[in-house]
Amino acid sequence: MSYQALYRVWRPQRFDDLVGQQIVTRTLKNAIITHQISHAYLFAGPRGTGKTSAAKIFAKAVNCHHSKDGEPCNECEICKAITNGQLNDVIEIDAASNNGVEEIRDIRDKAKYAPTQADYKVYIIDEVHMLSTGAFNALLKTLEEPPANVIFILATTEPHKIPLTIISRVQRFDFRRISVEDAFNRMKYILNQKEVTYDEKALWVIANAAEGGMRDALSILDQVLSFSDNEVKLDDALLVTGSVTKQLLKKYFLEISKHEGATALDTMKDILDEGKDGQRFIEDLISFIRDILLYQESPSLISVESTGLKKEDFEEIVQLAPSETLYQMIDELNNIQEEMRFTTHPDVYLEVLTIKLAQIKSQKNTQLTPMTSLATNPEADKTIEKLQQEIQQLQQTVKQLQDAPSKDSRPLPRQQNEQPRVQQKKVQVNLNKIYPVLENATRQDLINVRELWGDMLNLLSVPQRSLLHVSQPVAASAVGIIVAFDYPFLFQQAADDTTLLKNMEGALQRLTGNERQVVFVPKDKWPRIRQDFIKDHGFGNKQPKAQDSKRNAQATSGSEQSPVIPSVTRDEPPLPSEGETPTAEIAPQEDNQVATAQKLFGSDIVKIEDN
Structure with missing residues (x-):
């Protein structure tokens, strides 16, 4: 038989074999034991965390007649057929290549038929988020009114792309990332079963490089075994993963913490000359600083063995770099990492990064040195006393200046009144x-x-x-x-x-x-402008005789009334309604001034009064 990858050979066949998913496995086993089996499930989580494996184990457990404590026996014909993918009642579909409406309609039509061998017909749809909108709509009807003895298990790495109408009709299980310790223990168990010699430090490197995926960890382990002739060595694991050794990282970190920029540049070049990737170098350095921060907070927060360093190494590093400096280093690393994504010359960015990191604490020390010297110098007390006296004198002077305007408050309103006059001129x-x-x-x-x-x-x-x-x-x-x-x-x-x-x-x-x-x-200014316009156009030059009756046009605007000169402002009397004629006091034979006022401002506003 041809060689099979480790993640295929050591694929979990029981719920207890699933790594790091205790909550999910316990819930599924209890559902099988109590016969509270739902018609649809959604398994969501990162890649390589056991979603499809859990779906197949669940399909075996619900159809196994010899199950014990919710676990399949893996010995009966149905369990073996499901393991080998030969049971017609367990259908596994890849939604990435079967995402059309016709494929889902075919599933819907065939789901109506009863299972041939097993008790339940199980449909496992992997990467279900790749289905089209029409396919989701076709699947929705089946999930809403499912046939008897049919179970749908949907697996996805991107649950946010699934319509809420689908999610509301399934039981959702979130698979979490595999911790470094769980991945290490699983690889250790597999190598012990294979009787392969290994270095535990190499397994820690592989577990960290897997980034929470058990399948990725086994794939990297497979590469290391092939590279090192069926052995697992630290150097080989570092070469395969592209990681930087902890000792080199420690040397680099000590040099930048001691502000030895030139030496740190040489160390960084040695790391790159060994073929290390720049992005991987920054990621390892961020992880290294993260371990230091956790150790500073509480040594029990991290497993020293998993870091590849000793307790004495952490004690030495913690004394050199306070937490404030480490925060600044992480900020610089994040900025450079973002910029390096779009460059073809990462070496330049790494050199600039090294110089910045080497100068972080020195800048802080230059700010703290004067205060430190004052605190330790006996003459500093006298200097501080003099400064305090000068501050008190300045405070008294400021208080006197603040009180001075309150004593002579009369000129201030004049100055304030003068200011609007200047603005009015503008x-x-x-x-x-x-x-x-x-x-x-x-x-x-x-x-x-x-x-x-x-x-x-x-x-x-x-x-x-x-x-x-x-x-x-x-x-x-x-x-x-x-x-x-x-x-x-x-x-x-x-x-x-x-x-x-x-x-x-x-x-x-x-x-x-x-x-x-x-x-x-x-x-x-509008009333004045109106009056000037009337005067400039000769309205009001004619003076009626004293013995004649005088009639002056008066325009009312709010409380402002002016004889002879018509005026109008915003607060005007209501306009005449339809069918209402203007006042009859004004006739066509009125003088020129009254006629002009009516034309400008309306006959409903202008009144003729006898004085």
Whole structure:
């Protein structure tokens, strides 16, 4: 018979043979003993942790008529047939190559038929996360209403890719990574059964290189046996795994801890010249520093034998490097490891890394040296006393300066009042843009613009809407609108924002179909601007005779009332409803001033009063 790999020859045939999965095996055995067998299971976990092996053992245990304590006998015909993969009622499917809807439909159709030899028909679907969406939907119906005497066992390394509708219909078992100690003991047992000589340190190296996978550990052990002519030696294990010996790591670490950068560079080059991989070197160094940190916290947290070092080595290393330095080293190693993934010259990164690691503690010492010298120097006490006296004097001076403004508090309000005056001088209003709008402004245009104001704001960005939240149109014509801001600094901010002006004009054009120019004014200056416009255009030059009855147009805006000069602000009286005609007090024969006021601000606001 041809040679078989170790992981195939020593594949677990009983639940007790599974390494490091005591919780899973105990639960499955109890389910078999108590006959509480579910119709579907999900085995999830990293590669090489025994998922498929557990599925086959479970298939044997539920169909074995001579099972004891939930374990299959492995002697009956059914157990032997399942072990050899010759039982038709136990079907193992690789979902990576059979991930279509037709394959799952075929399983669904055949699952309806009763088993031929065994008590249960068991479907083992490996790498189930590779199924397509349609295949999952086809499988879902079968899991929801399973036929009698059919068990589905789904195995996957990526359970997050499985739909929740599938997971909710199965019993999930999470397989954990195999610990280094469990992998070491399993390899030791196999080598003892094979009567092969081995070095325990080599087994520790292989167990660490497997990274939690028992199958990976046995594959590496197979390579080492082939390389060293059916022996397991430490040097051969290091060569096969690409790991760095603990003694070389110890030498390198001692050199960087003593800030001997040049010597550490030579040691690092010796390690690379032996064919060690740069990424593997960093991983081994991180694992080495991790062992040191755990030993510093508590020596019982790690197994010294598994590290390849002695207790005396740890005691020597711990004295050289405090935990803060080790944390900084790990940060540097992680950064370099990430950068080395995208480079073709790892040697350069490793050289830079070595220099950085050698300088970490020296930088810390330079910061701590002055304090240490002060603490040990007898003259330091005098220096400290002088510094304390100077600090007290400075604190008293600062306190006096803080108290001084409170005693003379009158000038401060003047300074604060003067500051807004300077800011008000900076507020500039462009009358050349305002007057053309007022010359053609009508009340109806203003009403139309205010009705569209909310829609226009929705077309702007959120920051622009927040800026216009404290503004409102106060005049409008067919060629433009005037927008008043409650606060001068917000007006200045809006006036300097050319993008805001363009967006507002574009939004108004989209809503009205006409191009309109937008002009900003501060609210506190708007009444004055309005009055100046009326005077500049000759409204109010005509003075009625004393004996004639005087009628002055008065525009009411909140609490502000001004004779003759029409005014309008944001707080205006409600507009006339449909069908309501303006007041009859104003006739076509009124003077030019009243007619102009009605045109600008609306006849519903302008009143004619006799003085």
